[in-house]
Amino acid sequence: MDIVVSVVDASKNGLNICAFAIGLLMFFCVSRSTSSLAFMGFTGTLTPRIGVLKYLKTLSLQGNGITGGIPKELGNLTNLNMLDLENNRLTGEIPSSLGNLKKLQFFLLDSNDLSGQIPDQLFEVSKYNFTGNKLNCGVNQRHPCAFDSADQGSSHKPKTGLIIGVIVGLVVIIFLCCLLFFWCKGSHKIYKPEVFVDVAGEVDRRIAFGQLKRFAWRELQIATDNFSEKNVLGQGGFGKVYKGVLADNTKVAVKRLTDYESPGGDAAFQREVEMISVAVHRNLLRLIGFCTTPTERLLVYPFMQNLSVAYRLREIKPGEAVLDWPTRKRVALGTARGLEYLHEHCNPKIIHRDVKAANVLLDEDFEAVVGDFGLAKLVDVRKTDVTTQVRGTMGHIAPEYLSTGKSSERTDVFGYGIMLLEIVTGQRAIDFSRLEEEDDVLLLDHVKKLEREKKLDAIVDRNLIKNYNMQEVEMMIQVALLCTQGTPEDRPLMSEVVRMLEGEGLAERWEEWQHVEVNRRQEYERLKRRFDWGEDSVYNQDAIELSGGR
Structure with missing residues (x-):
């Protein structure tokens, strides 16, 4: 099962969500067959939550502005056969856990700011490139910093066709981005992209996995008419559920939690919410977003019209x-x-x-x-x-x-x-x-x-x-x-x-x-x-x- 998703942690790095949405949209319009999120202008750090994507086979994020270290959780992606993080601003050392990626065939880290020792297991990859870093390519330099089994040790040189393809793709992306920007501006709505994944055993149907949103308290207060009793859909051990209508006329169900205890406060609650949002299946209720205040915890779901x-x-x-x-x-x-x-x-x-x-x-x-x-x-x-x-x-x-x-x-x-x-x-x-x-x-x-x-x-x-x-x-x-x-x-x-x-x-x-x-x-x-x-x-x-x- 091939799954390609963004793994940039937007909640922590101030990533512009509208730009993120446009980038993803362009990816699915232009580059669906390439399994790539290259040259999308992403910034911020790679989230450790990437480790849950067990079936990911291709991760291509080259040519962005990603900073910080390489999460050790990447070593959990045992089905990965291509990892391309070249031309970013990554720092720190290469985690030894990446040696667990036994199926990896292409590993490109050139043109970053990495340092330290390269795990020996990674030199067994068919094609790798570590040039343009401060890395030690093995004890006494016994390994080349770049290797391609097809051309026996030559450095990773982009082919002419690839360069032309990238240039054409960028031109198309810029053009479509401009069109989408003016469309968004005219409609006063932010496009919320959908990334489709195939669920094991359910390959005949696909489900939408949207970006988790953090709502403002006032936004949900207005949506539910100040949590009016006439909008109560139900009540259980976890709190009341209210029917709501967002500013864009989207119907939602807002669960107002009671009796919560959250050591660490807002951050701990957010981590748990993010973990729940990873569970994506057509027979599970999709979490749209959440809201936290010093005294409140709320979860926002799609409204189910048949209750x-x-x-x-x-x-x-x-x-x-x-x-x-x-x-x-x-x-x-x-x-x-x-x-x-x-x-x-x-x-x-x-x-x-x-x-x-x-x-x-x-x-x-x-x-x-x-x-x-x-x-x-x-x-x-x-x-x-x-x-x-x-x-x-x-x-x-x-x-x-x-x-x-x-x-x-x-x-x-x-x-x-x-x-x-x-x-x-x-x-x-x-x-x-x-x-x-x-x-x-x-x-x-x-x-x-x-x-x-x-x-x-x-x-x-x-x-x-x-x-x-x-x-x-x-x-x-x-x-x-x-x-x-x-x-x-x-x-x-x-x-x-x-x-x-x-x-x-x-x-x-x-x-x-x-x-x-x-x-x-x-x-x-x-x-x-x-x-x-x-x-x-x-x-x-x-x-x-x-x-x-x-």
Whole structure:
């Protein structure tokens, strides 16, 4: 997968954002095939966050005004085969971590202000150039400072065709920049570029990754009509969400965080926000920007016009469409893919901690978009080495998280399983109205009982009016029960959940689960006979069930 993005840290170096946008736009209009961001007039330093771009193959930033050192995190880009940083103003030493780039074939650092020793591993690159620096090209100068396997040691000399191509490209870029500048000036709007990346496993669709923006407090105050209650979209453990309209008429959702603790203040919060913004997937809610003041923390997201899955299941107004069964299946799979990305493709992994239907939003095409991921880390930083404060919604919280405060990706899997039951039944995870008819307040216990009695059709959402495939309903419930096993290690990974929803490997896992359940219930019956509990005993089946695996 080829990904070419800007790695200049605009938040720290005062980079002109309008010029940055114009440069990127020109890159995609003129140089898409060259995988280059050369001669764009970038200034500032290279951000260490470049290390997260694991699939980057080409990084070409020559001919800019980049200063500072070369981040050691570049050594994490193990798929890199070309690194061109020539003709900048880089200083310091070449990090030894760059020796990890085993696939590197072209390495050009000439015409900078670097010093120190060159790691020996880098002399194994097919074509390199370190001239024009203060570098020591090996002990006793045993290495040449430039080498090209094609012309055996000649220095890196640009070919005539390349020079002509660069000149023509620059002329076109300058011309188009002028046109764009006057267009921007006339419309009084700043163009916000989109850099497209291909997500592993989703190569048929592309997603937009925009520049993270820092909003002014006043800007968001105006957008939300001073955070008017009439604009409240929802409220949860992390704060209220307000509908807003920016000055350019863009609709947004503004989350006003509460109960945050941020050691280091604004800088620490900003670092965490930037890490969350790196998680880019079509089934994850894209972060547009943020705002911080001495007393406030706000996050800005795109407005999802179809609101949440919970709303579409239980809160729709008369005349609004009910979620049909095909859409529910699509929501289940899309949510699973989003969580799989957070758990297995982000470094470090991101644990949601509050997976439920209310936190899965629906875009204009009713595709699932997981929201609120990473917020637990943003607002729940505690000075402890053991656990963190339990975050989540009763009925969705895994038993081990509730009892110990220790969360993992398997706690998210449990919450996802409960969300699947919400999708099938349309009901809440906890419903005290069921006390009038039975003892199962928890939706999970209620479904388990009906599954044992082979009465699953009684639990399917009545709003579907029998318009569903019962075999598919049973499959989704089976996946849900596998996800909500009492022991975290018994629960599947989200990648396994995705495969099961796609029809692979569910039968084997379900047969194993049934065997475990039979043994568990036999053990319960054995204990019941042994102690001969009567009807008046304070110990009963419900107590055992609620304290056991759910």
